[in-house]
Amino acid sequence: MIKSDKGDIIQRPLIARSKPVQASGGDLQRLRQQNILNSLRALREACAPLTLTELVAQTGLSRASVGDVVAELQQHGWIAEVEPAPGTLGRPAKRYRFRTEAGHVLGIDMGVHKVLAVVTDLAGRTVASGRVAVDRHTARHERLEAACRAIDAALVASGLAASDLWGATAGSTGVVNREGLITRVNDLPDWPGVDLAGHLGQRLPCPISIENDSKLAALAEQRLGVAAGVRDLVYLHVGRRPGAALILNGQLHHGFSGATGEVGLMEITGWRTMAGHLESCPAAAGASPQEAARLVFDAARAGDPDAQAAVDVYARHLALGTAAMVLTLDPELVVLGGGFSRSADVLLPALNRALEPHCVRLPDIRPSTLGEECVALGGACLALDHVDEWLFSLEGTIASPAAPQRLP
Amino acid sequence: MIKSDKGDIIQRPLIARSKPVQASGGDLQRLRQQNILNSLRALREACAPLTLTELVAQTGLSRASVGDVVAELQQHGWIAEVEPAPGTLGRPAKRYRFRTEAGHVLGIDMGVHKVLAVVTDLAGRTVASGRVAVDRHTARHERLEAACRAIDAALVASGLAASDLWGATAGSTGVVNREGLITRVNDLPDWPGVDLAGHLGQRLPCPISIENDSKLAALAEQRLGVAAGVRDLVYLHVGRRPGAALILNGQLHHGFSGATGEVGLMEITGWRTMAGHLESCPAAAGASPQEAARLVFDAARAGDPDAQAAVDVYARHLALGTAAMVLTLDPELVVLGGGFSRSADVLLPALNRALEPHCVRLPDIRPSTLGEECVALGGACLALDHVDEWLFSLEGTIASPAAPQRLP
DNA sequence: CCCCTTTATTACAGGCTCCATAGATATTCA
DNA sequence: TGAATATCTATGGAGCCTGTAATAAAGGGG
Numbered sequence: 001m002i003k004s005d006k007g008d009i010i011q012r013p014l015i016a017r018s019k020p021v022q023a024s025g026g027d028l029q030r031l032r033q034q035n036i037l038n039s040l041r042a043l044r045e046a047c048a049p050l051t052l053t054e055l056v057a058q059t060g061l062s063r064a065s066v067g068d069v070v071a072e073l074q075q076h077g078w079i080a081e082v083e084p085a086p087g088t089l090g091r092p093a094k095r096y097r098f099r100t101e102a103g104h105v106l107g108i109d110m111g112v113h114k115v116l117a118v119v120t121d122l123a124g125r126t127v128a129s130g131r132v133a134v135d136r137h138t139a140r141h142e143r144l145e146a147a148c149r150a151i152d153a154a155l156v157a158s159g160l161a162a163s164d165l166w167g168a169t170a171g172s173t174g175v176v177n178r179e180g181l182i183t184r185v186n187d188l189p190d191w192p193g194v195d196l197a198g199h200l201g202q203r204l205p206c207p208i209s210i211e212n213d214s215k216l217a218a219l220a221e222q223r224l225g226v227a228a229g230v231r232d233l234v235y236l237h238v239g240r241r242p243g244a245a246l247i248l249n250g251q252l253h254h255g256f257s258g259a260t261g262e263v264g265l266m267e268i269t270g271w272r273t274m275a276g277h278l279e280s281c282p283a284a285a286g287a288s289p290q291e292a293a294r295l296v297f298d299a300a301r302a303g304d305p306d307a308q309a310a311v312d313v314y315a316r317h318l319a320l321g322t323a324a325m326v327l328t329l330d331p332e333l334v335v336l337g338g339g340f341s342r343s344a345d346v347l348l349p350a351l352n353r354a355l356e357p358h359c360v361r362l363p364d365i366r367p368s369t370l371g372e373e374c375v376a377l378g379g380a381c382l383a384l385d386h387v388d389e390w391l392f393s394l395e396g397t398i399a400s401p402a403a404p405q406r407l408p
Numbered sequence: 409m410i411k412s413d414k415g416d417i418i419q420r421p422l423i424a425r426s427k428p429v430q431a432s433g434g435d436l437q438r439l440r441q442q443n444i445l446n447s448l449r450a451l452r453e454a455c456a457p458l459t460l461t462e463l464v465a466q467t468g469l470s471r472a473s474v475g476d477v478v479a480e481l482q483q484h485g486w487i488a489e490v491e492p493a494p495g496t497l498g499r500p501a502k503r504y505r506f507r508t509e510a511g512h513v514l515g516i517d518m519g520v521h522k523v524l525a526v527v528t529d530l531a532g533r534t535v536a537s538g539r540v541a542v543d544r545h546t547a548r549h550e551r552l553e554a555a556c557r558a559i560d561a562a563l564v565a566s567g568l569a570a571s572d573l574w575g576a577t578a579g580s581t582g583v584v585n586r587e588g589l590i591t592r593v594n595d596l597p598d599w600p601g602v603d604l605a606g607h608l609g610q611r612l613p614c615p616i617s618i619e620n621d622s623k624l625a626a627l628a629e630q631r632l633g634v635a636a637g638v639r640d641l642v643y644l645h646v647g648r649r650p651g652a653a654l655i656l657n658g659q660l661h662h663g664f665s666g667a668t669g670e671v672g673l674m675e676i677t678g679w680r681t682m683a684g685h686l687e688s689c690p691a692a693a694g695a696s697p698q699e700a701a702r703l704v705f706d707a708a709r710a711g712d713p714d715a716q717a718a719v720d721v722y723a724r725h726l727a728l729g730t731a732a733m734v735l736t737l738d739p740e741l742v743v744l745g746g747g748f749s750r751s752a753d754v755l756l757p758a759l760n761r762a763l764e765p766h767c768v769r770l771p772d773i774r775p776s777t778l779g780e781e782c783v784a785l786g787g788a789c790l791a792l793d794h795v796d797e798w799l800f801s802l803e804g805t806i807a808s809p810a811a812p813q814r815l816p
Numbered sequence: 817c818c819c820c821t822t823t824a825t826t827a828c829a830g831g832c833t834c835c836a837t838a839g840a841t842a843t844t845c846a
Numbered sequence: 847t848g849a850a851t852a853t854c855t856a857t858g859g860a861g862c863c864t865g866t867a868a869t870a871a872a873g874g875g876g
Contacts, residue, residue, distance in 0.1 A: 015532040015789070016630065016637040027468075028832050028863055031439045035833090053853075060435075062835050067854080084843095090852025091842040124423040175768070184768070222424065229424040232664060246736070248656050255738025256640060259768040262735045266766055268676055268728075320676075324732035327670045328654070330663025358674055360583070360592070360667040381423070436834060436861050443863090460824075470864050475825080498823030499871040 029397070032069075035061060036398050037391075039069045040078055044098040044122075049082040051093035070096060076400045078102060100125065102401040104160055105387065106168035106204070107379025108147060109213065110196070112136055112187050115146045117154040118376040119165075124224050124384060126373070128157035140190045144199045151203060165206045166403045167383035170196055171213035171375040177258045180210035184259075186241065207386060207406050212258065214337075216378025217368070218245035219252050221335050223381045226369040232331040234261075234363075236322060238347065239338035240289065242271045244325060252382070263321045274317035281310035297343035311350050319354035326359055337368035437805070440477075443469055444806050445799075447477045448486055452506040452530075457490040459501035478504060484808045486510060508533065510809040512568055513795065514576035514612070515787025517621065518555060518604070520544055520595050525558040526784040527566040527573075532632050532792060534781070536565035548598045552607045559611060573614045574811045575791035578604055579621035579783040585666045588618035592667075594649065615794060615814050620666065622745075624786025625776070626653035627660050629743050631789045634777040640739040642669075642771075644730060646755065647746035648697065650679045652733060660790070669733070677729035682722050689718035705751035719758050727762035734767055745776035 042058040043050055050058070055066050073079045073096075080099050084092035100123040109116040113136070118129045130153025132146040147170070155162060174185035174192065185191045197208045218235030221227045231250045237243040244261030246253040253260055264271030275293065278284065283299035283306060284292035299307035322334065336344055336351070344367035356362050370377060390404055450466040451458055458466070463474050481487045481504075488507050492500035508531040517524040521544070526537045538561025540554040555578070563570060582593030582600065593599045605616045626643030629635045639658045645651040652669030654661040661668055672679030683701065686692065691707035691714060692700035707715035730742065744752055744759070752775035764770050778785060798812055 015632055015792070028439070028834095031436070031862090032833065051853085063854090064836085064856095065834055068833085087844090088852085089844060089850080091844095091854075093853055224423055244736075248661065249659070251657070253656065253737070256740040256771070257738055257769045260736065260738045262738070262768055263732055265735055265768065266728075266731055320674075323674055324671055325736050327673055328652075328668065328733050328736050329661070330665055330668045330670075332664040360670055360673065361665045363664070384423070436863095439833090440862065471825085472827095472865085473863055476862090495873095496823085497873070498821080499825080499873095501824055 030394065033394055033398060035059065035065065036069050036073060037394070039066065040073060040098065041392070043073075043079055043096060044100075046098075049095035049097040051095050053093060055096075072398070076398065078398075078401060098122075099401075103166045103387070103403070104158065104164060105380050105383035106151065106154070106165050106206075107216075107376040107381070107383065108151065108168065108170040108200070109216075109373075109375035109379065110143065110147060110170055110172045111213070111375065112173065115143070115150045116373065116376045117147070117150040118373060118380055119154050119158040119160065120377070120380040120384075122384065122387070124377065124380055126377070128154050128159075129373070129376070130154035130157060136187065140188075140194055143188075143191075144194075144196075147200065148203055151200075162204050162206075164403055165204060167207050167209075167386050168200065168204050169209045169211060169216070169379035169382040169386075170200060171211055171216040171379050172196060173213055175257070175259045175262075176210050176212045178254070178256075180208075182210070183257075201406065205405055206403055207383075209382060209386065211252075211254075211379070211382055212245070213375045214243040214245040214261065215252055215254070216376075216382060217337050217370075217374040218247055218335065218378070219381050220370055220374050220378035221337065221368055222247045222250075224370065224377060225335075225374075226366045227333055227335050230333050232329065233333040233335055234322070234325050234329065234331045235335045235337055236318070237338035238318065238336060238340040240275050240293070242274070242318065242321075242338070244321070246325075246329065246331075248329070261325070263324050266321070266324075269321035269324070270317040271321050274314050277310050277313045277317070281307055283307040283310075293340055294343065297340070297346045300346050301343075311346060312354070315347065315350035315354040319351055319358065322351070323355055323358035326355070326363055330361065331363050334363050334365045335368055336365060337374065341367045438802065441802055441806060443467065443473065444477050444481060445802070447474065448481060448506065449800070451481075451487055451504060452508075454506075457503040457505040459503050461501060463504075480806070484806065486806075486809060506530075507809075511574045511795070511811070512566065512572060513788050513791035514559065514562070514573050514614075515624075515784040515789070515791065516555060516559065516576065516578040516608070517624075517781075517783035517787065518551065518578055518580045519621070519783065520581065523551070523554045523558045524781065524784045525555070525562040526781060526788055527562045527568065528785070528788040528792075530792065530795070532785065532788055534785070536562050536567075537781070537784070538562035538565060544595065548596075548602055551596075551599075552602075552604075555608065556611055559608075570612050570614075572811055573612060575615050575617075575794050576608065576612050577617045577619060577624070577787035577790040577794075578608060579619055579624040579787050580604060581621055583665070583667045583670075584618050584620045586662070586664075588616075590618070591665075609814065613813055614811055615791075617790060617794065619660075619662075619787070619790055620653065621783045622651045622653040622669065623660055623662070624784075624790060625745050625778075625782040626655055626743065626786070627789050628778055628782050628786035629745065629776055630655045630658075632778065632785060633743075633782075634774045635741055635743050638741045640737065641741040641743055642730070642733050642737065642739045643743045643745055644726070645746035646726065646744060646748040648683050648701070650682070650726065650729075650746070652729070654733075654737065654739075656737070671729045671732050674729070674732075677732070678725040679729050682725035685718050685721045685725070689715055691715040691718075701748055702751065705748070705754045708754050709751075719754060720762070723755065723758035723762040727759055727766065730759070731763055731766035734763070734771055738769065739771050742771050742773045743776055744773060745782065749775045 038059050056063050079096045082095040082097050100121045103122050104119050107118045115132045119127045130150040132150045134146050175183045180197045196210050200208050214237045227233050233247045235245040278296045279292040281296045284295045287295050296307045300311045446467050464471050487504045490503040490505050508529045511530050515526045523540045527535045538558040540558045542554050583591045588605045604618050608616050622645045635641050641655045643653040686704045687700040689704045692703045695703050704715045708719045
């Protein structure tokens with residue numbers, strides 16, 4: 001027996017590691033499982049259907065093994081064969097594609113003025129949607145009722161049953177904590193504390209999560225929109241109630257209690273009152289608060305000096321809070337979303353000018369591209385993230401695509 | 409042949425995913441490799457030496473396989489046998505421990521007033537160090553010379569050769585970009601643009617990286633210090649030149665160009681001038697700038713109302729920039745580091761009071777515990793991260809512990 | 817002092833997955 | 847129609863993990 005050179009000293013866990021330990025590998029069947037999932041992933045991420053030979057190159061497996069794996073995936077219905085590409089030399093190779101239509105998820109936007117439910121496939125493509133109008137004064141239970149109607153409409157339009165959904169995420173104003181509880185809300189007096197997940201759970205048997213609306217909008221832009229693939233970005237919601245959300249290292253940053261991007265709460269940024277500078281502008285005289293901003297942006301675009309000055313003041317305040325986040329995080333990109341982003345042609349240059357003196361490095365600033373489905377699509381993206389986690393977790397064995405059921 | 413139900417439609421990569429694809433699994437030998445690395449990881453992360461039976465439980469492998477794996481690891485020198493635990497029933501089981509002494513890394517603090525080189529083992533335990541005093545006026549080449557002397561001293565004290573090191577990371581003031589180039593520096597006029605990695609590379613054949621000093625201090629606190637295991641934290645460097653660094657999701661947040669935590673550059677925070685409030689306090693009259701702050705904190709602790717007021721003003725300014733970061737990120741913890749943190753008993757309550765009105769949720773605030781070796785230890789931690797990446801990458805086959813060589 | 821219980825180690829048979837190689841097949845181009 | 851090219855199919859062999867049974871080592875009780 002070899003004697004320990006340190007005797008009986010107990011080793012303490014001296015250093016905390018950055019990544020949590022997760023077991024993988026093990027059984028032979030686990031190896032096969034891994035190879036199956038790797039192939040599935042390669043097919044999903046690919047731009048075009050892949051031939052077996054291409055898959056061999058991507059996975060590093062031998063042709064024979066890839067053949068087995070693909071046969072199994074096809075048998076279970078995860079992938080489908082596509083007509084071979086014409087015009088190639090030699091015997092034409094079979095081509096396979098990931099069946100994005102094998103499953104669907106639901107994204108729900110519990111907006112102040114509307115409830116929008118969107119059903120997407122596994123690639124985040126919109127399949128169907130349902131929409132119900134509400135307003136600032138709609139009571140809590142009517143709002144929840146509207147959500148159910150919007151969901152039903154989307155399901156009917158998609159031809160799916162509720163039990164076919166693999167996951168759902170709803171976006172709401174206010175701070176949403178780690179448990180999905182809505183804790184702080186400005187716009188809707190009877191909304192805090194609502195058990196949104198519980199209510200939706202009566203209608204949907206799939207896993208459900210709740211998230212802040214700006215965060216979902218940011219996620220949507222990073223997955224499907226103008227920020228596709230960017231790792232670090234700040235999403236600015238510019239509208240009558242400004243807000244912000246962060247994507248860091250490719251993932252939504254939720255923070256410890258969900259209250260991220262709340263820099264506007266500092267009085268010196270002036271975010272709470274800056275929309276007033278637009279509404280009090282002569283160009284907006286007599287218009288409703290909803291209309292005011294657009295009128296001012298239009299006037300500024302047309303050359304009205306008062307309107308341009310008002311936009312500049314607004315941009316300077318916006319820049320103050322934005323600079324705090326940009327200086328803190330040094331993101332690659334700032335995305336301009338929310339109602340006012342429709343006037344990005346006017347607002348963006350003003351913001352650029354106002355931000356520049358504060359910054360070490362001025363990040364790229366781009367207007368959002370997804371429009372008003374943004375939050376619902378972000379919900380679908382988050383639900384897809386959860387599907388991914390479940391699908392690639394190596395727990396259990398691969399089976400035919402089927403909706404996971406929520407545990408009680 | 410199965411006909412595609414969508415004909416020849418080319419699938420676009422509609423959705424960008426959060427995690428980049430990385431192949432794993434494959435060969436049978438890869439499976440063995442994975443099982444070896446999992447066992448090695450389990451042994452490293454464990455608090456005490458493990459028996460084979462415990463390892464079986466942790467890895468999910470069969471006893472026979474674990475036996476094979478452990479024999480191979482021991483043969484290569486990654487693990488060592490320890491005397492069996494006495495006083496257990498039945499035949500005593502062999503116990504094994506991770507050989508933290510199998511390799512070493514170097515952390516270097518290129519401070520304004522000192523150069524400190526620390527050699528640690530694979531658990532981040534300090535094995536030896538070397539220190540050379542410099543000052544604000546030391547020229548660039550002397551500073552680089554001092555670094556070499558400090559490194560040599562640490563190597564001599566540790567009994568290692570430069571070629572035994574598995575990695576090295578140096579911390580420096582200023583903004584360090586992704587390529588390790590130092591771009592912006594306040595304290596040292598001839599320091600920007602210095603090729604620190606190149607210079608150290610002449611002395612050290614191992615991989616070398618450069619990082620900002622506050623960032624390394626933050627990392628050290630998160631791995632070895634008061635923030636051990638915390639996923640999201642803000643590190644505040646409080647001293648004559650305040651600064652900040654972020655750990656997000658367990659990893660150092662570097663940002664796009666390295667300029668993170670620079671919220672103090674905004675004039676309204678007053679970070680550039682706030683130390684003056686301490687120096688102009690009567691309690692610090694006649695003292696050198698270095699001494700002034702400590703005198704004021706001491707006086708405040710003793711009850712001097714002028715000093716207490718000065719500390720309050722200082723804390724209010726500090727709180728402004730801190731609030732910007734805390735509201736943006738909602739971290740679990742704020743760590744107070746830097747020179748002034750020695751007076752945390754006075755400063756921390758004042759900061760708490762000043763921060764509270766700004767915050768949605770006041771994070772926990774704790775003073776740093778690592779002291780002046782902080783930056784060098786952080787360098788060692790970052791070097792260990794790179795070692796981990798290389799070790800657990802599944803590239804090639806497991807071999808005896810040996811220092812990786814830098815590619816030319 | 818011997819025997820029994822408990823636990824760890826060793827040895828062997830069996831099953832699964834992967835790889836390599838060679839021959840058969842399907843399409844294009846001359 | 848035949849040559850060239852590339853894919854598909856089938857078979858044999860090797861490596862790794864598992865499960866079970868036999869063996870070894872320590873402590874406690876009679």
